[in-house]
Amino acid sequence: MTGHTDVIVIGAGHSGLAMSAWLAAHSVEHVVFERGEVANSWRHERWDSLRLLTPNWQSRLPGYRFDGPPDGFMTMTEVIQFVTRYASFIGAPVRTGITVTSVRQDGDGFRVMTHEGEWHCRAVVMANGAHGIANVPALAASLPASVRSLSAKDYRNPGRLDDAGVLVVGASATGLQLADEIAASGRAVTLAVGEHIRMPRSYRGRDIQWWLTQAGILDQRFDQVDDLVRARRVPSPQLVGAARTLDLNALTARGVRIVGRLVGLDGSSTSRGSRGRRWLFRIAQSAAWAVHRPGSGDTNAGHARIGQLRTEHHQQEPGGPGDRPDRAPGAWPRLKRRAPRDRELASRYPSWPGL
Numbered sequence: 001m002t003g004h005t006d007v008i009v010i011g012a013g014h015s016g017l018a019m020s021a022w023l024a025a026h027s028v029e030h031v032v033f034e035r036g037e038v039a040n041s042w043r044h045e046r047w048d049s050l051r052l053l054t055p056n057w058q059s060r061l062p063g064y065r066f067d068g069p070p071d072g073f074m075t076m077t078e079v080i081q082f083v084t085r086y087a088s089f090i091g092a093p094v095r096t097g098i099t100v101t102s103v104r105q106d107g108d109g110f111r112v113m114t115h116e117g118e119w120h121c122r123a124v125v126m127a128n129g130a131h132g133i134a135n136v137p138a139l140a141a142s143l144p145a146s147v148r149s150l151s152a153k154d155y156r157n158p159g160r161l162d163d164a165g166v167l168v169v170g171a172s173a174t175g176l177q178l179a180d181e182i183a184a185s186g187r188a189v190t191l192a193v194g195e196h197i198r199m200p201r202s203y204r205g206r207d208i209q210w211w212l213t214q215a216g217i218l219d220q221r222f223d224q225v226d227d228l229v230r231a232r233r234v235p236s237p238q239l240v241g242a243a244r245t246l247d248l249n250a251l252t253a254r255g256v257r258i259v260g261r262l263v264g265l266d267g268s269s270t271s272r273g274s275r276g277r278r279w280l281f282r283i284a285q286s287a288a289w290a291v292h293r294p295g296s297g298d299t300n301a302g303h304a305r306i307g308q309l310r311t312e313h314h315q316q317e318p319g320g321p322g323d324r325p326d327r328a329p330g331a332w333p334r335l336k337r338r339a340p341r342d343r344e345l346a347s348r349y350p351s352w353p354g355l
């Protein structure tokens with residue numbers, strides 16, 4: 001199959017579809033190539049219980065909005081329906097099951113290779129998503145074969161895990177939600193916490209997303225951000241799609257063990273009698289990445305079987321993550337302003353509670 005069109009859009013998520021709507025509104029001939037189905041990421045790369053952490057009133061597409069309760073949080077089924085219905089609503093020229101394999105400049109335009117053949121166009125829109133490749137740290141390769149490791153992209157529900165302790169690495173929205181769900185299933189969970197952003201679900205009676213919107217933070221353009229490289233690396237806030245605050249204190253209350261960053265695996269092992277090897281993990285940051293070790297059903301001993309966790313400096317500092325299980329949710333500890341980076345972050349949210 002070969003073809004020619006003005007614009008090729010890669011990806012039929014909501015970005016690609018919104019772009020399609022605008023191109024159609026300006027009578028620009030185009031085609032949307034999608035390697036899977038419309039809303040593919042939401043169909044195949046999310047866990048079962050996930051709800052959007054953005055309230056329904058925030059889910060809008062050009063000329064279209066979700067008609068559920070404004071303050072609710074969409075399930076995955078609802079997101080898939082929402083995006084799929086939008087594709088029909090705008091009559092988007094989507095070609096599903098076509099993977100774009102390369103894009104090359106070709107004279108004034110582009111040559112776009114797909115599994116189905118070659119296309120030519122004047123412009124290409126890359127709407128192929130930002131979360132397609134799991135950010136698994138290289139140290140995962142050093143895990144012993146007896147420790148099963150999976151990324152958040154592959155995680156579906158606790159029922160698919162072996163009945164053993166779990167180390168969740170990364171404590172942004174995904175890591176927190178997975179730690180919460182896995183702990184609720186009765187497994188012993190350790191959460192390795194690196195840099196993270198705390199956020200209450202609501203503040204003074206309003207959802208936090210309302211405040212972020214009103215403050216103009218969500219409208220900031222890339223060229224208005226002081227440090228774009230840094231901004232791109234800022235973790236997503238600790239939020240869950242429910243009318244409750246999910247934070248390290250809530251997890252501590254649930255029995256999750258909070259530790260610092262995962263910085264490596266020693267690779268060494270010590271004998272632990274009949275239980276076999278005890279692996280030594282040093283704690284460090286990574287994107288949401290969960291490791292767990294299949295083994296006996298003795299989940300109470302899960303932490304020990306997963307490994308002895310050696311933490312970096314901030315694990316047990318006063319005011320550090322999870323050190324105040326007594327603190328009521330909503331009572332926010334004062335941020336320590338030691339590292340320049342913390343000060344920089346703090347200055348962006350001058351009216352933040354506790355700052």
Ligand SMILES: Cc1cc2nc3c(=O)[nH]c(=O)nc-3n(C[C@H](O)[C@H](O)[C@H](O)COP(=O)(O)OP(=O)(O)OC[C@H]3O[C@@H](n4cnc5c(N)ncnc54)[C@H](O)[C@@H]3O)c2cc1C
Nearest residue numbers: 011013014015034035040041052053054099100128129131
């Ligand atoms: C766990 C998780 C939870 C999230 N929760 C929220 C939330 O609550 N609220 C919120 O606003 N955002 C949330 N996000 C972010 C949200 O998923 C993204 O911002 C959004 O999906 C981006 O839309 P997109 O259209 O750019 O990309 P995607 O929805 O990822 O769409 C990209 C499309 O491109 C296709 N594609 C990729 N490569 C190719 C190729 N080579 N050829 C053809 N097609 C290709 C993919 O199959 C996919 O369908 C979450 C993300 C994750 C990972």
